[in-house]
Amino acid sequence: xxxxxxxxxxxxxxxxxxxxxxxxxxxxxxxxxxxxxxxxxxxxxxxxxxxxxxxxxxxxxxxxxxxxxxxxxxxxxxxxxxxxxxxxxxxxxxxxxxxxxxxxxxxxxxxxxxxxxxxxxxxxxxxxxxxxxxxxxxxxxxxxxxxxxxxxxxxxxxxxxxxxxxxxxxxxxxxxxxxxxxxxxxxxxxxxxxxxxxxxxxxxxxxxxxxxxxxxxxxxxxxxxxxxxxxxxxxxxxxxxxxxxxxxxxxxxxxxxxxxxxxxxxxxxxxxxxxxxxxxxxxxxxxxxxxxxxxxxxxxxxxxxxxxxxxxxxxxxxxxxxxxxxxxxxxxxxxxxxxxxxxxxxxxxxxxxxxxxxxxxxxxxxxxxxxxxxxxxxxxxxxxxxxxxxxxxxxxxxxxxxxxxxxxxxxxxxxxxxxxxxxxxxxxxxxxxxxxxxxxxxxxxxxxxxxxxxxxxxxxxxxxxxxxxxxxxxxxxxxxxxxxxxxxxxxxxxxxxxxxxxxxxxxxxxxxxxxxxxxxxxxxxxxxxxxxxxxxxxxxxxxxxxxxxxxxxxxxxxxxxxxxxxxxxxxxxxxxxxxxxxxxxxxxxxxxxxxxxxxxx
Numbered sequence: 001x002x003x004x005x006x007x008x009x010x011x012x013x014x015x016x017x018x019x020x021x022x023x024x025x026x027x028x029x030x031x032x033x034x035x036x037x038x039x040x041x042x043x044x045x046x047x048x049x050x051x052x053x054x055x056x057x058x059x060x061x062x063x064x065x066x067x068x069x070x071x072x073x074x075x076x077x078x079x080x081x082x083x084x085x086x087x088x089x090x091x092x093x094x095x096x097x098x099x100x101x102x103x104x105x106x107x108x109x110x111x112x113x114x115x116x117x118x119x120x121x122x123x124x125x126x127x128x129x130x131x132x133x134x135x136x137x138x139x140x141x142x143x144x145x146x147x148x149x150x151x152x153x154x155x156x157x158x159x160x161x162x163x164x165x166x167x168x169x170x171x172x173x174x175x176x177x178x179x180x181x182x183x184x185x186x187x188x189x190x191x192x193x194x195x196x197x198x199x200x201x202x203x204x205x206x207x208x209x210x211x212x213x214x215x216x217x218x219x220x221x222x223x224x225x226x227x228x229x230x231x232x233x234x235x236x237x238x239x240x241x242x243x244x245x246x247x248x249x250x251x252x253x254x255x256x257x258x259x260x261x262x263x264x265x266x267x268x269x270x271x272x273x274x275x276x277x278x279x280x281x282x283x284x285x286x287x288x289x290x291x292x293x294x295x296x297x298x299x300x301x302x303x304x305x306x307x308x309x310x311x312x313x314x315x316x317x318x319x320x321x322x323x324x325x326x327x328x329x330x331x332x333x334x335x336x337x338x339x340x341x342x343x344x345x346x347x348x349x350x351x352x353x354x355x356x357x358x359x360x361x362x363x364x365x366x367x368x369x370x371x372x373x374x375x376x377x378x379x380x381x382x383x384x385x386x387x388x389x390x391x392x393x394x395x396x397x398x399x400x401x402x403x404x405x406x407x408x409x410x411x412x413x414x415x416x417x418x419x420x421x422x423x424x425x426x427x428x429x430x431x432x433x434x435x436x437x438x439x440x441x442x443x444x445x446x447x448x449x450x451x452x453x454x455x456x457x458x459x460x461x462x463x464x465x466x467x468x469x470x471x472x473x474x475x476x477x478x479x480x481x482x483x484x485x486x487x488x489x490x491x492x493x494x495x496x497x498x499x500x501x502x503x504x505x506x507x508x509x510x511x512x513x514x515x516x517x518x519x520x521x522x523x524x525x526x527x528x529x530x531x532x533x534x535x536x537x538x539x540x541x542x543x544x545x546x547x548x549x550x551x552x553x554x555x556x557x558x559x560x561x562x563x564x565x566x567x568x569x570x571x572x573x574x575x576x577x578x579x580x581x582x583x584x585x586x587x588x589x590x591x592x593x594x595x596x597x598x599x600x601x
Contacts, residue, residue: 004031005208011068013054024050026232037209039223043483047232048212052178057085091121094169098181100161104153111149117171136167159190180212187346187510192554216259217556228252240560250282258484259558260513271518273495274488291499293338301471301504302335307367309357326576327353329528340505342515345525351508355474359391392465396477398457402449409445412464434463455486476508512555516540524548534596544598
């Protein structure tokens with residue numbers, strides 16, 4: 001048998017909390033062979049990222065304690081001097097993280113950040129490092145690498161920034177690459193590109209990969225073997241094909257059951273709740289069918305007609321407008337009472353700007369927006385405040401949406417008291433009712449945001465949005481950052497609330513499998529324009545526009561037996577920047593079915 005590149009034996013990691021040691025990784029052992037990809041999988045808090053940080057010895061020695069053995073190329077990484085470990089990091093073991101902007105220095109050009117690694121670790125001259133940096137950017141498929149090496153991280157898209165981080169990790173020809181959730185925050189098409197890139201580079205460079213993720217679709221796509229972690233413990237290890245074909249541990253089965261599968265809604269007209277899985281036992285609760293909540297005989301709650309939002313780009317001493325970002329261009333849509341319209345597309349397509357423009361968090365250039373019959377764009381300050389009572393917004397990151405110094409009960413009560421819906425003396429009772437409505441307990445009102453999990457914080461944000469009894473909720477990537485089991489719970493909660501209160505949702509997302517589950521209708525956006533809109537069933541079962549087909553083809557399939565080398569475009573989404581004198585073309589749409597429209601010109 002070939003000797004492993006990395007062998008971990010009885011790894012334990014603990015943190016000092018309140019004067020006591022709390023174990024977060026407990027007796028983990030696994031090997032990674034030459035040219036092998038091992039996936040370390042589990043939900044938030046399972047200990048998988050701490051395992052990776054322990055391998056690299058990146059945990060603070062002051063408040064952490066790591067024991068066991070980590071054998072890499074004949075050396076125990078936990079016992080070698082720190083100076084020797086610094087030679088291993090970046091040289092023999094490369095690492096890429098989830099959020100590339102936290103890995104890149106925003107004030108240094110891309111080229112400087114790559115050449116710094118090359119000069120420090122490989123002793124290259126400035127000119128040698130410059131040439132090698134261009135070669136590395138070419139290797140990770142960044143177009144026009146020579147001209148882009150002088151640009152800053154902010155000039156790159158999320159997917160291209162992640163490619164730069166991969167280039168830096170590969171700069172010293174490592175034998176092992178540790179990828180910690182490198183695709184979690186990316187759109188499906190960009191995610192597919194990065195996975196394909198890592199597989200290709202692995203073949204070209206002959207390196208081993210430790211891939212950390214909570215996405216079982218990604219695991220099925222990329223890994224040879226899988227290690228499953230739950231609450232700090234390693235609960236199952238085996239070949240990825242065997243694990244997917246017949247997982248033995250309840251938690252592994254629960255993880256697999258909780259993955260939303262694209263195509264699972266074929267033949268169904270209404271949204272459908274996710275089956276809830278007990279992650280400890282693997283028990284699956286039966287799915288409660290949804291009722292028909294759409295009020296087709298009533299006027300739409302939201303009507304948007306030819307909405308345009310552009311951002312001017314100014315330059316020079318006189319700050320002359322040299323061009324504009326055409327973020328939203330001629331968008332028209334309607335949402336009825338009790339209906340969910342999902343707005344899908346890649347980052348930069350304008351879907352979030354559309355949501356913000358609808359309630360004038362961003363001011364549009366032109367168009368018409370009506371919420372419950374009220375003209376939003378012509379509303380004065382007082383009327384706009386009243387309109388925003390009826391249309392609330394839920395954002396992707398609940399922690400950023402909540403003031404960390406204010407108890408959640410106060411955060412929920414404040415808008416109700418401000419709008420005169422309740423007296424201050426009634427606030428505690430009303431807050432308790434709202435928390436219980438979203439599946440939390442009334443006693444939680446006294447907690448601060450940091451005392452909640454991510455899923456619980458999102459429930460708090462939903463409770464706060466419901467406090468003003470709105471008719472429309474605009475959910476902007478509101479479940480994208482959540483683990484699969486928590487995501488299922490929040491989606492089911494939204495469907496429950498829709499049935500009970502007749503809520504309308506504008507659901508903004510890039511997660512096609514979730515969109516398929518929750519939607520009545522779907523609108524696909526590209527470069528600020530809607531290119532296809534229709535019923536969920538029509539768009540998913542009979543997509544007409546090339547971009548819609550590309551979005552769906554990029555969704556990873558949670559089945560390693562169906563793994564295949566997909567044809568994925570490495571192009572970035574085109575820039576929405578246009579010259580100052582640019583006049584958008586008149587778009588035409590063709591109706592391919594009942595209410596199913598596709599852009600044709």
